[in-house]
Amino acid sequence: xxxxxxxxxxxxxxxxxxxxxxxxxxxxxxxxxxxxxxxxxxxxxxxxxxxxxxxxxxxxxxxxxxxxxxxxxxxxxxxxxxxxxxxxxxxxxxxxxxxxxxxxxxxxxxxxxxxxxxxxxxxxxxxxxxxxxxxxxxxxxxxxxxxxxxxxxxxxxxxxxxxxxxxxxxxxxxxxxxxxxxxxxxxxxxxxxxxxxxxxxxxxxxxxxxxxxxxxxxxxxxxxxxxxxxxxxxxxxxxxxxxxxxxxxxxxxxxxxxxxxxxxxxxxxxxxxxxxxxxxxxxxxxxxxxxxx
Amino acid sequence: xxxxxxxxxxxxxxxxxxxxxxxxxxxxxxxxxxxxxxxxxxxxxxxxxxxxxxxxxxxxxxxxxxxxxxxxxxxxxxxxxxxxxxxxxxxxxxxxxxxxxxxxxxxxxxxxxxxxxxxxxxxxxxxxxxxxxxxxxxxxxxxxxxxxxxxxxxxxxxxxxxxxxxxxxxxxxxxxxxxxxxxxxxxxxxxxxxxxxxxxxxxxxxxxxxxxxxxxxxxxxxxxxxxxxxxxxxxxxxxxxxxxxxxxxxxxxxx
Ligand SMILES: Cc1cc2nc3c(=O)[nH]c(=O)nc-3n(C[C@H](O)[C@H](O)[C@H](O)COP(=O)(O)OP(=O)(O)OC[C@H]3O[C@@H](n4cnc5c(N)ncnc54)[C@H](O)[C@@H]3O)c2cc1C
Ligand SMILES: Nc1ncnc2c1ncn2[C@@H]1O[C@H](COP(=O)(O)O)[C@@H](O)[C@H]1O
Numbered sequence: 024x025x026x027x028x029x030x031x032x033x034x035x036x037x038x039x040x041x042x043x044x045x046x047x048x049x050x051x052x053x054x055x056x057x058x059x060x061x062x063x064x065x066x067x068x069x070x071x072x073x074x075x076x077x078x079x080x081x082x083x084x085x086x087x088x089x090x091x092x093x094x095x096x097x098x099x100x101x102x103x104x105x106x107x108x109x110x111x112x113x114x115x116x117x118x119x120x121x122x123x124x125x126x127x128x129x130x131x132x133x134x135x136x137x138x139x140x141x142x143x144x145x146x147x148x149x150x151x152x153x154x155x156x157x158x159x160x161x162x163x164x165x166x167x168x169x170x171x172x173x174x175x176x177x178x179x180x181x182x183x184x185x186x187x188x189x190x191x192x193x194x195x196x197x198x199x200x201x202x203x204x205x206x207x208x209x210x211x212x213x214x215x216x217x218x219x220x221x222x223x224x225x226x227x228x229x230x231x232x233x234x235x236x237x238x239x240x241x242x243x244x245x246x247x248x249x250x251x252x253x254x255x256x257x258x259x260x261x262x263x264x265x266x267x268x269x270x271x272x273x274x275x276x277x278x279x280x281x282x283x284x285x286x287x288x289x290x291x292x293x294x295x296x297x298x299x300x301x302x303x304x305x306x307x308x309x310x311x312x313x314x315x316x
Numbered sequence: 317x318x319x320x321x322x323x324x325x326x327x328x329x330x331x332x333x334x335x336x337x338x339x340x341x342x343x344x345x346x347x348x349x350x351x352x353x354x355x356x357x358x359x360x361x362x363x364x365x366x367x368x369x370x371x372x373x374x375x376x377x378x379x380x381x382x383x384x385x386x387x388x389x390x391x392x393x394x395x396x397x398x399x400x401x402x403x404x405x406x407x408x409x410x411x412x413x414x415x416x417x418x419x420x421x422x423x424x425x426x427x428x429x430x431x432x433x434x435x436x437x438x439x440x441x442x443x444x445x446x447x448x449x450x451x452x453x454x455x456x457x458x459x460x461x462x463x464x465x466x467x468x469x470x471x472x473x474x475x476x477x478x479x480x481x482x483x484x485x486x487x488x489x490x491x492x493x494x495x496x497x498x499x500x501x502x503x504x505x506x507x508x509x510x511x512x513x514x515x516x517x518x519x520x521x522x523x524x525x526x527x528x529x530x531x532x533x534x535x536x537x538x539x540x541x542x543x544x545x546x547x548x549x550x551x552x553x554x555x556x557x558x559x560x561x562x563x564x565x566x567x568x569x570x571x
Binding site for chain 1: 327329330331332333335342353354357412413416436438439440441442443444446447448450451452455456457458459460462472474476477478479480481482483484485486487488489490495496497498500528529530531532533534535536537538539540542543545546547548549550553554556557558560561562563564565568570571
């Protein structure tokens with residue numbers, strides 16, 4: 024069984040999700056970790072380069088991280104190769120002639136087990152497979168992308184507020200704020216907590232729609248789907264569209280002053296009370312807990 | 317400029333989806349159907365182009381069964397100029413590559429300058445039809461698009477990436493898969509609704525469309541039940557906060 028892992032790098036390093044997939048691929052069969060060289064390569068150009076290599080390599084299964092770029096290239100590659108594509112898988116198994124995967128459907132409201140004939144292409148969520156302690160850094164093969172006719176990169180426009188943190192979809196801990204935080208000023212306190220936890224920032228749609236936080240931080244049906252070890256929901260009511268994006272988190276903490284808020288129905292730990300009283304006290308307590316006190 | 321938006325009809329976002337007794341489908345009784353959320357953002361993006369340049373024509377197309385007409389009518393009521401339904405036996409069971417092929421043959425005739433899809437449909441959550449359609453057409457595509465603007469000899473396209481936006485330029489036709497943007501999709505206006513009621517929605521047959529792979533649903537399940545958590549209801553929030561930190565470290569082991 025030949026397995027490809029599409030490598031994704033950040034600052035020259037293989038992303039964690041690529042390493043998770045490399046470890047999984049080695050268990051599934053004969054693994055090749057493969058990278059498309061070049062900056063700002065369009066999905067079509069990347070898929071063409073990979074498809075060319077696939078002519079000789081003939082991978083049975085291609086795995087990519089379910090990151091925006093991984094999903095984009097994986098989908099286009101599956102179309103180029105006219106193969107099945109399964110996106111945002113949380114588990115992948117092979118049984119000879121087909122691949123079976125677990126994935127969300129209906130905006131994450133249903134968990135599906137699906138089967139597709141091999142060869143196939145899957146994008147896989149970060150945190151789906153464990154890293155092996157002490158495993159050697161995988162060897163990365165590369166292909167060179169050609170031009171994408173009709174499409175050129177013009178410029179990059181950075182978002183003002185989002186520097187320096189782990190990305191939402193890969194984060195192990197997320198601190199997420201809702202309308203209960205009353206305004207963008209409250210994020211100074213949210214960030215102080217996130218710093219102590221090494222967490223990424225999330226938000227409800229009420230918050231991104233109000234422009235308190237950038238769109239890319241939104242969690243939910245029309246935002247990101249996240250699966251961290253710890254999700255802390257501050258002043259979030261728990262609307263069905265928000266829950267769709269975060270109920271697969273391992274541990275959920277909710278803080279809300281309304282005891283009947285729906286978020287408590289999915290919480291492992293909840294505190295009914297004022298988030299502004301909670302935040303500084305909890306930030307201090309986490310500092311102490313981490314210091315072993 | 318002619319813009320075409322591919323829309324899918326899906327259960328409304330407030331639907332509590334229930335798995336049917338067969339374990340491989342969902343209960344459709346009582347579901348309110350609507351346009352998939354990202355497709356609504358795509359419609360909004362296209363209608364904004366029309367607001368800015370009145371000679372812009374905004375069309376919508378969908379592959380599906382008879383009830384799909386309601387979604388197309390909703391798009392007309394929002395302000396789209398015309399709608400096409402690709403339908404016939406099997407139209408509502410086609411897989412993504414089949415849908416892409418059905419859309420391609422319509423697009424070959426309709427000849428839009430840009431095609432917009434949603435980033436992903438909120439029923440299968442796949443995000444495959446857009447890139448597959450671009451591939452079938454032999455066009456480039458840009459994913460996670462939040463904004464477009466006409467520019468000298470082409471279209472500038474904003475793609476959301478980590479930490480900001482990449483701006484790309486398409487010199488000719490392209491497929492864009494649209495992300496939520498700051499601008500909420502507009503509601504249908506009353507005159508819009510009246511006008512939409514009277515519009516003809518031409519149909520194209522889905523016959524002869526090729527669907528190279530079948531994805532089988534082995535099992536559907538509700539997400540694992542949650543709840544029964546420890547909820548601190550009364551008393552001092554600060555004391556609870558301190559207790560919580562210890563629980564997260566020693567009991568949940570996530571600190
Ligand atoms: C098609 C569609 C897609 C959507 N997609 C998403 C999505 O992706 N993500 C998303 O989040 N939403 C989404 N929504 C919106 C969703 O329905 C809710 O409107 C939204 O999640 C509400 O955000 P919120 O919980 O921050 O605000 P509210 O619902 O207003 O809740 C605020 C909460 O804060 C609590 N509160 C207030 N003050 C305090 C205080 N001092 N201390 C503690 N608690 C306090 C209140 O009790 C309340 O529960 C979508 C809606 C639609 C129609
Ligand atoms: N049956 C369909 N008819 C028209 N467009 C569709 C259809 N299915 C999917 N699409 C388009 O493709 C996008 C992605 O769908 P999917 O690949 O199913 O997640 C949707 O947001 C629509 O824009």
